[in-house]
Amino acid sequence: MSNRGNGTRKNVNNGNRRVGRRALLAAAGAGVATTSLAGCLGGEEGLTIGHLAPMDNPLGVGSERSAQLAVDEINDDGGFDGGEAELITRDTRTDPSEAQDATEELVQQENADVLVGTFNSETTQAIQDLTAEFDVPFLITGSADPGLITDTVGSDYEEYKNIFRVGPINSDLQAESIADYCAYLQDTHGWSDVAFLRDQAAWTEPFGELVPEYLPERGLEIVHEDALSIEIDDLAPVVSDVNDSGADFVLRFFAHINASEMLGIWHSSEYEFGVEGIHVPGMHPAYHALTEGAASYETTSQSGAAGVTAITEKTQPFVEEYASTYEGEDPPVRAPMYMGFNTYDAIYIYRDVVDSIETTSTRDALDDFVDAMLEVEYTGVVGNISFYGRDSDYPHDAQEERNDDGSISNYPMTQWTPEGEIECVYPEAHRTADHQQPSWMQ
Amino acid sequence: MISTILLLGTILSTVPGRLEGVAGSVRRNVLLPIGRGLDRLLAPIDRAMVPAATAYNHRFGRYFGEMSGLQLAFVAASLGALLTAGAWAPLVLGGLLRTLALASIWAIFAMSWDIQSGYTGYISFGHSALSGAAGYTMAMLLAHVDPALPLWITAPLSVLAALVLGLLIALPTLRLEGPYFSLITFVAVLLFYRLTTAFGWLGGIPGFSEPDVFTWNPVVRYYYMLVPMLLIAAALTFLARSNLGMILVAIRENESAVSAAGIDPTKFKIWSFVLSSIPMGIGGVLLVGFTGNVDPNTFVVADNSIEMIAMAVVGGMSSILGPLGGAFFIEIFSHEVLHGFSTPVRYLFLWTLVLLVLVFARDGLFRRIWHRLGDVGGGEG
Numbered sequence A: 001m002s003n004r005g006n007g008t009r010k011n012v013n014n015g016n017r018r019v020g021r022r023a024l025l026a027a028a029g030a031g032v033a034t035t036s037l038a039g040c041l042g043g044e045e046g047l048t049i050g051h052l053a054p055m056d057n058p059l060g061v062g063s064e065r066s067a068q069l070a071v072d073e074i075n076d077d078g079g080f081d082g083g084e085a086e087l088i089t090r091d092t093r094t095d096p097s098e099a100q101d102a103t104e105e106l107v108q109q110e111n112a113d114v115l116v117g118t119f120n121s122e123t124t125q126a127i128q129d130l131t132a133e134f135d136v137p138f139l140i141t142g143s144a145d146p147g148l149i150t151d152t153v154g155s156d157y158e159e160y161k162n163i164f165r166v167g168p169i170n171s172d173l174q175a176e177s178i179a180d181y182c183a184y185l186q187d188t189h190g191w192s193d194v195a196f197l198r199d200q201a202a203w204t205e206p207f208g209e210l211v212p213e214y215l216p217e218r219g220l221e222i223v224h225e226d227a228l229s230i231e232i233d234d235l236a237p238v239v240s241d242v243n244d245s246g247a248d249f250v251l252r253f254f255a256h257i258n259a260s261e262m263l264g265i266w267h268s269s270e271y272e273f274g275v276e277g278i279h280v281p282g283m284h285p286a287y288h289a290l291t292e293g294a295a296s297y298e299t300t301s302q303s304g305a306a307g308v309t310a311i312t313e314k315t316q317p318f319v320e321e322y323a324s325t326y327e328g329e330d331p332p333v334r335a336p337m338y339m340g341f342n343t344y345d346a347i348y349i350y351r352d353v354v355d356s357i358e359t360t361s362t363r364d365a366l367d368d369f370v371d372a373m374l375e376v377e378y379t380g381v382v383g384n385i386s387f388y389g390r391d392s393d394y395p396h397d398a399q400e401e402r403n404d405d406g407s408i409s410n411y412p413m414t415q416w417t418p419e420g421e422i423e424c425v426y427p428e429a430h431r432t433a434d435h436q437q438p439s440w441m442q
Numbered sequence B: 001m002i003s004t005i006l007l008l009g010t011i012l013s014t015v016p017g018r019l020e021g022v023a024g025s026v027r028r029n030v031l032l033p034i035g036r037g038l039d040r041l042l043a044p045i046d047r048a049m050v051p052a053a054t055a056y057n058h059r060f061g062r063y064f065g066e067m068s069g070l071q072l073a074f075v076a077a078s079l080g081a082l083l084t085a086g087a088w089a090p091l092v093l094g095g096l097l098r099t100l101a102l103a104s105i106w107a108i109f110a111m112s113w114d115i116q117s118g119y120t121g122y123i124s125f126g127h128s129a130l131s132g133a134a135g136y137t138m139a140m141l142l143a144h145v146d147p148a149l150p151l152w153i154t155a156p157l158s159v160l161a162a163l164v165l166g167l168l169i170a171l172p173t174l175r176l177e178g179p180y181f182s183l184i185t186f187v188a189v190l191l192f193y194r195l196t197t198a199f200g201w202l203g204g205i206p207g208f209s210e211p212d213v214f215t216w217n218p219v220v221r222y223y224y225m226l227v228p229m230l231l232i233a234a235a236l237t238f239l240a241r242s243n244l245g246m247i248l249v250a251i252r253e254n255e256s257a258v259s260a261a262g263i264d265p266t267k268f269k270i271w272s273f274v275l276s277s278i279p280m281g282i283g284g285v286l287l288v289g290f291t292g293n294v295d296p297n298t299f300v301v302a303d304n305s306i307e308m309i310a311m312a313v314v315g316g317m318s319s320i321l322g323p324l325g326g327a328f329f330i331e332i333f334s335h336e337v338l339h340g341f342s343t344p345v346r347y348l349f350l351w352t353l354v355l356l357v358l359v360f361a362r363d364g365l366f367r368r369i370w371h372r373l374g375d376v377g378g379g380e381g
Helices: A016-028 A030-040 A058-076 A096-109 A121-133 A171-189 A202-217 A236-245 A260-269 A315-325 A338-357 A366-374 B002-064 B069-083 B085-092 B096-120 B128-145 B151-173 B178-198 B218-241 B243-253 B255-260 B265-291 B302-315 B321-337 B343-360 B365-378
Strands: A047-053 A085-091 A114-117 A138-140 A163-165 A193-199 A221-228 A249-254 A274-279 A299-301 A413-416 A422-426
Touching: A047 A058, A047 A096, A047 A338, A058 A085, A058 A114, A058 A315, A058 A338, A085 A096, A096 A114, A096 A121, A096 B096, A114 A338, A121 A138, A121 A163, A121 A202, A138 A338, A171 A202, A171 A249, A171 A274, A171 A299, A193 A202, A193 A236, A202 A221, A202 A249, A221 A236, A236 A260, A260 A274, A315 A338, A338 A366, B002 B069, B002 B218, B002 B365, B069 B085, B069 B218, B069 B365, B085 B096, B085 B218, B096 B128, B096 B218, B096 B243, B096 B265, B096 B302, B096 B321, B128 B151, B128 B178, B128 B265, B128 B302, B151 B178, B151 B265, B178 B302, B218 B243, B218 B265, B218 B321, B243 B255, B243 B265, B255 B265, B302 B321, B302 B343, B302 B365, B321 B343, B321 B365
Parallel strands: A047 A085, A047 A114, A114 A138, A138 A163, A193 A221, A193 A249, A249 A274, A274 A299
Antiparallel strands: A299 A413, A413 A422
């Protein structure tokens, strides 16, 4: 329960319509106000951070632990504009309706001052209207679909200005980064023929459009292409198709599909192709052990690079703190998965913004909040974070970082070694080891 | 070893007898005195309400069923509580209004299931397909035809779609009895579920987010859901008490006797589908307006159909108002009492409760309460 109710908020005049609605909601929430008023009397002003993630998924667990870590650290370090934050996590079960239920609870019952999280893009999309309606700052930390920004903040700025994406960089930018990575594979191993597979889901649609455009520009050829139903339960024919295509590597984008079976077949048959791209289940820190080594030589891109490399001076301290805090608990214990890195940064960014606008009531001071967010230049655990401005193609989206040669540098690629270690193999600036071909291809 | 088994067998064989003894003793020494105390407490209310009940019975009794004074008080108090919830619910719990709004939608589903399955005895496991038909029709009209279509066009078409699907399911089931009927309805919902994910234009797992919610204002939204629910409850109660309802019950009791009496059961089974599909369609439209997202998990999954049955069973099958009470009971139990538990734990508790009701109060909690109220002061239930 929040320690502040609706009725205790200062109302800021944002126009007649909003005040009317607020007044109505305040009337509806009067009871909440009275019951929670006792909590505000005499205490310093605090705030509630609502965290949304699929909690039956290690990715969600990692995100919640990272969020709690950030909140605890900040509370111990002077708090959010002097106030302590309470973190409330709600399970979205990767189900749009469940996410809506959870969000409504956080917004209306718990009076969350900010929402952080959500994993799959469909879930995020389902709650955007709700967050906009109630002017709750919403910091996306798990979803990559560009449409989450272009169809909202990009199409009706005033309505959706509460939405920011802290990370990962959107799928359009990811497609470009991965195309550059494919060019690196071609330079390194001479791999030029690509089998291109993806989940049939919102987040991979930009890959479906852009990868067939980007790869030929870099001298690579797509020899096989397929968008797989996320309910697929037999990957053997898919592996067989890839092998028959004669591809040098399969470039796959799987968040919903668990490709463990595919990796098992690949290893046992020693098929002559590499397995590259994005595979969210493969980001689990215990994935190599869980697949009994079948993940060896598999790569996946992930913001934060699984914490194996010092992307910034904050990355390693965060990973060490995470590992020591959650030692002995269920995986992921060594490091959270990518969403955790973004969530951790999001909460620190929120603290900085709250400190600069000198209020924790960010729902009531949304314009100030937005202005301050657009000024953010934050060095986090995933890199340097800043947001695109109102007039850009992706307003309020996380900006990509670029190397001197113009290639994107904040979407690192990791590879499982046969020893079960994770190495960062791309980009060069963060590299901890060279990319390895499967042993049977060496 | 053998002696141990014999000993265990002896103990186990005496346990049920002992349990019955304990239950009997609890009933005699605890429940009956409490019941007598309640009787003494409630009898004056019953007596005070007798004139109002007599007036009601005289005017409406034959349409909606006769009530004792206390039963009338119970209905009036429940109705009053529901109609004024916009004012008091936020004072009790922050999210209670939301739960009540959701319960209103589920009450429509449970009552719709009841008028067909509860009354005719043909148990349908596929009712969520009907609300799904309405929801998907609405979403697809907005997504594929025109996003600006007004509600007065999309809503009737959606209800019509539910009716058409209801009749489509009805056709192959008319010649079937017992488990075969249930199997067909179950297959229908499984087919529908797979259909939603088989073709991209049906939205897949994420479904459609095109429909707008009616409103995010919790008070206004609650009344948007409550008023249609109350109207449907009144209409279904009226129909269930009419000759039509009697024939549906007669089909459940003895279908061949109904045929022998010169009444065509097939015609009335089709009517039960019609009576059920239309409110299911209305409920589907309301659910679209509540969530703004039409996806297989919200509208189609077989779990939803089972949940409707659970609500009807907990409330009391073939009573219309019982399933209504069951829906409110289960929604409040799930969202408010078990609030904070993870989803799997919540459902574990919920299904255990359903199991307990099935074992210990097979006629449903609300029917029990209803008859108990009718018994106070020797009134007729």
